Every structure is written in structure tokens, then in C-alpha cells.
Amino acid sequence: MSHAPDLLRIATAGSVDDGKSTLVGRLLYDTKSVLADQIDAVTKASVDRGLDTPDLSLLVDGLRAEREQGITIDVAYRYFATPARSFVLADTPGHVQYTRNTVSGASTAQLVILLVDARNGVVAQTRRHAAVMALLGVPQLVLAVNKIDLVDDAASVFAEISAEFGELTRSLGWSPEQVTSIPVSALHGDNIAKPSENTPFYDGPTLIEHLETVPNLTERAPVGLRFPVQYVIRPRTPEYPDYRGYAGQIAAGRVTVGDEIVVLPSGQRTTVSGIDTADGPLETAHTGRSVTLLLADDVDISRGDLIAAVADAPEPIQQFTATVCWLAEKPLRPGARLLLKHGTKTTQAIVGGLDALFDEQNLALVDAPETVELNQIVRISVQTAEPIPADDYQVNRESGSFLLIDPAGGNTLAAGLVGDALAPLHLKELV
Amino acid sequence: MTITEPQPVRDAVADDDFSTLDALESEAIHIFREVAGEFERPVILFSGGKDSTVLLHVALKAFWPAPLPFSLLHVDTGHNLPEVLEFRDQVVERHNLRLHVASVEEYLADGRLTERPDGVRNPLQTIPLLDAITENRFDAVFGGGRRDEERSRAKERIFSLRNAFGQWDPKRQRPELWNLYNGRHAPGEHVRVFPLSNWTELDVWRYITREQVLLPSIYYAHERDVFQRDGMWMTPGVWGGPRDGEVLERRWVRYRTVGDGSSTGAVLSEARTNEEVLAEVAASRLTERGATRGDDRVSEAAMEDRKREGYF
Numbered sequence: 001m002s003h004a005p006d007l008l009r010i011a012t013a014g015s016v017d018d019g020k021s022t023l024v025g026r027l028l029y030d031t032k033s034v035l036a037d038q039i040d041a042v043t044k045a046s047v048d049r050g051l052d053t054p055d056l057s058l059l060v061d062g063l064r065a066e067r068e069q070g071i072t073i074d075v076a077y078r079y080f081a082t083p084a085r086s087f088v089l090a091d092t093p094g095h096v097q098y099t100r101n102t103v104s105g106a107s108t109a110q111l112v113i114l115l116v117d118a119r120n121g122v123v124a125q126t127r128r129h130a131a132v133m134a135l136l137g138v139p140q141l142v143l144a145v146n147k148i149d150l151v152d153d154a155a156s157v158f159a160e161i162s163a164e165f166g167e168l169t170r171s172l173g174w175s176p177e178q179v180t181s182i183p184v185s186a187l188h189g190d191n192i193a194k195p196s197e198n199t200p201f202y203d204g205p206t207l208i209e210h211l212e213t214v215p216n217l218t219e220r221a222p223v224g225l226r227f228p229v230q231y232v233i234r235p236r237t238p239e240y241p242d243y244r245g246y247a248g249q250i251a252a253g254r255v256t257v258g259d260e261i262v263v264l265p266s267g268q269r270t271t272v273s274g275i276d277t278a279d280g281p282l283e284t285a286h287t288g289r290s291v292t293l294l295l296a297d298d299v300d301i302s303r304g305d306l307i308a309a310v311a312d313a314p315e316p317i318q319q320f321t322a323t324v325c326w327l328a329e330k331p332l333r334p335g336a337r338l339l340l341k342h343g344t345k346t347t348q349a350i351v352g353g354l355d356a357l358f359d360e361q362n363l364a365l366v367d368a369p370e371t372v373e374l375n376q377i378v379r380i381s382v383q384t385a386e387p388i389p390a391d392d393y394q395v396n397r398e399s400g401s402f403l404l405i406d407p408a409g410g411n412t413l414a415a416g417l418v419g420d421a422l423a424p425l426h427l428k429e430l431v
Numbered sequence: 432m433t434i435t436e437p438q439p440v441r442d443a444v445a446d447d448d449f450s451t452l453d454a455l456e457s458e459a460i461h462i463f464r465e466v467a468g469e470f471e472r473p474v475i476l477f478s479g480g481k482d483s484t485v486l487l488h489v490a491l492k493a494f495w496p497a498p499l500p501f502s503l504l505h506v507d508t509g510h511n512l513p514e515v516l517e518f519r520d521q522v523v524e525r526h527n528l529r530l531h532v533a534s535v536e537e538y539l540a541d542g543r544l545t546e547r548p549d550g551v552r553n554p555l556q557t558i559p560l561l562d563a564i565t566e567n568r569f570d571a572v573f574g575g576g577r578r579d580e581e582r583s584r585a586k587e588r589i590f591s592l593r594n595a596f597g598q599w600d601p602k603r604q605r606p607e608l609w610n611l612y613n614g615r616h617a618p619g620e621h622v623r624v625f626p627l628s629n630w631t632e633l634d635v636w637r638y639i640t641r642e643q644v645l646l647p648s649i650y651y652a653h654e655r656d657v658f659q660r661d662g663m664w665m666t667p668g669v670w671g672g673p674r675d676g677e678v679l680e681r682r683w684v685r686y687r688t689v690g691d692g693s694s695t696g697a698v699l700s701e702a703r704t705n706e707e708v709l710a711e712v713a714a715s716r717l718t719e720r721g722a723t724r725g726d727d728r729v730s731e732a733a734m735e736d737r738k739r740e741g742y743f
Contacts, residue, residue: 004449074604079631104607104608107608107609233495233496276495278491344468402611410613412605412608
């Protein structure tokens with residue numbers, strides 16, 4: 001993912017009816033990202049539905065079924081900008097059966113806005129979402145305590161909910177500076193773009209101020225170069241008869257001309273002799289940049305290989321522990337033969353044992369069931385046909401993530417995290 | 432192995448100013464290269480419009496200095512402004528590309544399609560597009576669609592699986608995680624790929640300005656004989672001219688999108704350069720589709736319905 005300081009990727013999560021779509025509509029509206037014809041359309045549709053004020057959630061619920069049922073089914077991507085930053089926002093659904101979409105939306109997020117209804121406080125779905133965000137290693141979390149205008153004694157309600165959420169997130173491994181609570185009314189715009197006069201007990205930033213200034217981290221710890229080779233560029237044209245470059249996007253770390261690198265899984269070593277782009281060569285390139293690497297020696301490299309820094313290159317693994325979010329209707333059984341996609345490599349894989357199931361309500365590990373169902377999170381052992389040069393997910397999101405794919409139907413079955421990603425969540429062992 | 436002395440690199444620069452546009456370009460390049468690595472017969476949908484021109488510009492950069500490993504496909508409604516067709520052919524020649532044309536006109540001539548009562552041809556593009564995909568066995572079809580264009584597009588994946596009928600089923604979309612794209616598909620199915628998914632209209636114009644991407648002249652203000660219909664400025668052509676009560680006037684206009692001339696309107700504008708267009712887009716009070724595309728204004732779900740039928 002990008003390291004552009006002026007671009008922040010965010011996601012929203014929360015239960016049904018907490019007002020997520022209204023909040024997103026409000027963010028778009030208050031940053032003037034909604035244009036006249038869209039507002040006209042929403043006003044007209046709101047009148048058709050017998051509403052007095054424009055329903056901002058209609059700005060974002062795009063599918064017919066969503067507008068009919070008044071719920072969000074699928075992840076919708078939204079774009080807004082302030083003078084300080086551009087934002088890519090993944091608006092994810094709240095229903096339990098659509099948790100897989102929450103996982104999709106949050107997998108690339110640098111910050112997640114978790115909504116709660118001030119009248120209900122932290123509920124089961126809040127715990128579930130916070131746990132999923134912790135598992136996915138989302139670097140920053142905002143708790144938006146919505147509908148703050150609807151409670152009596154907003155000050156103590158906000159203090160109580162913030163304290164409970166603070167305790168929950170600490171137990172899931174976040175530090176206090178990664179978590180911010182803000183009292184808001186998405187419907188009326190309190191503390192979204194403008195500080196609210198209705199919340200005198202709160203003197204922190206508005207939501208938009210916070211989004212503009214929060215550090216946009218993508219990695220938990222600095223890590224050396226990880227460069228999955230996507231494509232070998234060999235023009236064989238009169239102008240470039242012998243050119244051979246390795247195209248990819250820097251998944252982690254940085255690369256400088258002269259760096260010594262290792263090609264995995266083969267283990268061959270050589271030196272970076274050039275970093276090419278269509279705009280001219282670079283001396284150094286950072287995470288997120290798509291480049292073409294030129295190497296000093298003629299080594300055997302193809303799509304699926306990883307070019308890594310010699311200093312901290314990952315050890316290719318074939319038998320390992322992983323944590324997976326199961327995303328398919330069809331259950332996972334031990335012994336399943338699947339495809340595993342890591343970086344630019346796809347290889348066959350066999351799921352060994354199902355070790356432990358994550359009980360996200362009690363923040364506990366329980367005995368794994370016989371089979372794993374849709375939306376369950378489980379620790380498993382995996383064996384791959386070919387070694388994969390993966391990092392532990394806790395070390396790096398990009399080089400520690402994989403997909404499990406159905407070899408027959410081709411569907412994506414699971415989001416995979418290399419290693420025991422549940423370990424930092426300080427879970428109770430109820431096994 | 433010993434560490435060899437790095438070769439001197441001429442004009443190499445530090446990478447200190449990675450901007451939003453750089454991030455969006457790198458993401459799109461990554462997507463093009465994934466498709467090149469995993470598919471047999473990809474094709475880029477190319478209309479000569481600004482989004483497909485930017486798409487092609489990024490694609491050429493993704494494989495530089497090698498030639499583009501894809502061909503182009505134009506679904507030709509027969510309702511084109513001549514400037515756009517001329518531009519299309521120049522681009523093909525300049526970059527030595529291979530162009531396939533799927534012609535709505537031919538389908539109308541031999542009766543496989545029937546002209547609609549309103550004369551609008553955008554909805555008629557679906558069948559020639561799907562036939563061209565089947566006949567050429569294209570397995571990945573790049574489009575310039577952006578999620579900010581319209582509400583149902585906002586839910587579109589970057590890799591969007593289509594069945595043999597080209598249909599999109601919003602409830603059966605694959606989850607898209609991290610930057611790992613799953614392009615597996617059965618024979619007869621194909622994947623629509625949208626590398627510019629995360630760009631906004633403003634990003635596109637900033638990029639055109641920064642990269643000095645050449646566009647058809649109709650994107651810049653010019654004098655043209657136009658008439659008003661449904662609040663849009665239409666130009667006469669093979670699709671017809673002013674009807675009763677509609678008056679032809681000479682006005683300074685430019686187009687914000689390229690489409691079927693019978694349903695795509697121009698906007699009044701004096702923006703003659705990229706910088707002026709950029710300023711105008713930034714200040715605009717209407718979305719580009721709302722301002723200039725009659726076919727999207729039919730119902731709240733107009734685009735979703737067309738996508739389900741296999742339209743882009």
C-alpha cells in the first residue's frame with residue numbers, strides 16, 4: 001500500500017442502524033464532495049420516501065436491494081478530500097452475515113472508524129469488529145459515539161463508553177495513542193467538520209481534523225525490502241535488445257541502487273544495478289512505488305519469486321501456522337486441498353489441523369470445531385507444495401497475507417495471515 | 432558473491448515526493464502487471480475518451496520499455512464525433528497498437544440489433560461487446576471505470592468476474608483483500624478489470640495535466656453549433672439534430688465525457704487548456720455523468736441494471 005503522506009485509506013464499521021451510511025454521507029457532504037445533482041437526487045428520493053430532511057445515507061447505498069431494505073450489503077468505496085489530504089474510504093456493511101466484507105474493507109485500511117450508538121454503547125458487533133481490526137493489524141482506530149444528541153447526560157455516557165472501549169482495545173493489543181474516541185451526531189454534523197456546541201465536555205479534535213492529522217502508518221515495524229516479482233520485462237526491440245527488468249510494486253521496505261538482494265525461494269544473491277520507471281531512473285524507491293529492478297548478475301527469476309533485502313530476508317516456509325478468516329458459505333474441513341496465493345505466487349496447499357477457534361465475543365480461544373463456517377476465525381496448520389517466502393503477518397501486512405482459493409470454482413475462500421495472529425490479542429485460553 | 436560497485440545511474444532521483452497521484456499510478460501499474468502475469472488474452476477497452484486514454488497511458492508506462500502486451504477494443508456506436516475517431520486512430524498508429532472494433536452499426540445493418548425508439552445507442556453496446564469478447568477469447572477486459580462515477584460502480588471490485596453472459600452479480604462478488612487479486616475464472620467466463628477504480632474525476636484531470644496526456648480536442652472549449660435538450664447542450668450528427676422548438680446556437684462548449692452523440696451533451700465552457708479544465712472541474716457543481724449523460728438519468732438504479740445485463 002501507498003506511503004503517500006497526503007493519502008489516507010480508511011474504513012468504517014459498526015452494527016446495523018448505528019448510522020454508518022449517514023456518517024459517510026455526512027463526511028462527503030461536509031467536505032463538499034457531493035455535487036449539486038447528487039444532492040438533488042437524494043432530496044428527491046427522500047421526499048419520495050416521505051422524509052422531511054434529505055437522508056444522507058441515500059448518497060452511499062448504491063444497490064437496489066440496499067435502498068429497498070435500508071441496509072448496506074456490500075463494501076462501497078468513497079472518495080473525499082480536504083486541503084490537507086485525500087481519503088479513500090471503504091464503507092463496510094454492519095450485518096453479521098456480511099462480516100467478510102468488513103474484512104475486505106479493513107484489510108487495506110490505515111484507520112478504521114468504528115461506530116456505536118450512544119444509546120447502546122459497546123455491543124457484541126463492536127467487540128467482533130474491534131477484534132477483527134486488531135487481527136488485521138489496523139494501525140489506527142476511531143470510536144465514533146454517534147447519536148450523542150439522543151442521550152441524557154451525554155458527558156457521562158461518552159465517558160463510560162470511551163472507558164469501556166479503551167479497556168477493550170487495550171486488551172486487544174492497541175496502545176492508547178492508536179485509539180481516539182469522538183462524540184458525534186452524523187445526522188446533524190456535530191464534531192464531524194465543525195466542533196459541536198452540544199458537547200461542551202469534549203475538547204478534542206473533530207473527526208475530520210483527526211483524519212487530516214493522524215499519522216498514516218502502514219507498517220508496525222520497519223522491515224527490509226520485499227519485492228514480489230510480477231512480470232519480467234524483456235522488450236527485445238532494436239532499441240533495447242538485451243534489456244531484462246523485474247517489474248513489481250515494493251510491498252515493504254525500500255530499495256537503493258547498489259543494495260545487495262536475495263532472490264527467494266532460490267536463495268541466489270546479487271546487487272540492484274538500477275531502478276527503472278517510465279519517467280526515468282530512480283536512485284531510491286519506497287514502499288508502494290511500482291518500479292522495474294535491474295540486477296547486476298544474470299540470475300534466474302520469474303513471476304512468483306520475491307526479491308528481498310539480504311539483512312532480514314524471510315525464510316521460505318512450507319509447513320506453518322496461520323490464522324484465517326473463513327469467507328465462504330462452503331465450510332472448511334481439515335485435509336482440504338486448496339490454492340494459496342501469496343504475493344505473486346499461487347501454489348497448492350493442504351489444510352492440516354484446525355487448531356483453535358477464536359471466540360470474539362469472549363475474546364477467548366476455544367477448541368476448534370470439526371468444520372469452520374462462514375465468518376469464523378480459526379488458527380490452522382498449512383502445508384504448501386512449494387516454499388513461500390512469507391513474513392509473519394505481525395511483522396508485515398503485505399508480505400504476511402495470503403488468500404485461500406477454491407481450485408474448482410475459483411472463488412476466494414479465506415483471508416489468511418501467516419503465523420499466530422491471535423497471539424497479540426491476549427486471549428483467554430478456554431481450550 | 433562480493434558486492435559489486437553500483438553502476439553509475441544518470442539522472443537518477445530520490446523518491447521523496449510520493450504523492451496521491453503517484454500512489455494511484457503505482458496501484459494501476461500493479462494491476463496491469465498482475466493481469467499480464469496471470470491472463471492469456473487481455474484487452475483494453477478504448478473509446479478515445481479521457482478515462483480510457485489515461486488507462487492506456489498508464490498501461491504503456493507499466494511495461495516500458497517493452498511494447499504493450501495487450502490489444503485494444505473499441506465498441507463503436509456509430510454515433511461518434513469525428514474528432515474522437517481521428518484521435519483513436521492516431522493513438523493506435525503512434526504506439527503501434529492493434530485495434531479491434533465491435534460495430535453497433537453492423538449489428539443494426541444485419542438485423543441482430545434494432546434501433547431503439549429514442550435513437551440512443553449506449554445500451555446497444557452490450558451485445559457487440561460480449562460477442563467480441565467471446566470471438567476473440569479475451570479473458571481479461573480492462574475498463575476505465577471509476578468508483579466515484581456512480582453509486583453502483585462504487586461497489587465494483589477491481590477484478591470483477593463475469594459469467595458467459597457478461598453479467599455482474601453484486602451479491603456474489605469475491606472479497607478483495609490487501610492487494611491480492613484473484614483472477615481465476617472458468618472457460619467462457621472473463622474478468623473485467625478496473626485499474627482506475629480509486630481515481631476521482633479530479634485525479635484524472637490532475638494526472639492528464641501532470642503527464643501532459645493528449646486528448647481529443649472536444650475536451651477543450653471550442654465553438655460549436657449546439658441545441659438544448661433536457662438541460663444538456665447537444666450537437667447535431669448522424670443521430671439527428673434539433674427537434675421542434677429546439678434552436679441551433681453557436682456556443683463555446685467542451686465535452687466532459689465521450690459517448691453516444693445522441694445522449695452525450697457538452698457543457699458551456701471557456702476552458703481551453705488542461706489547467707483551465709482542472710480549475711473548472713474543481714469548481715463544478717455537477718458530476719460528469721449527471722451533467723452530460725442522458726442515459727444515467729433514467730432511474731435511481733439505471734447503471735446497476737445495465738451492469739447486470741453485461742454493460743460496462
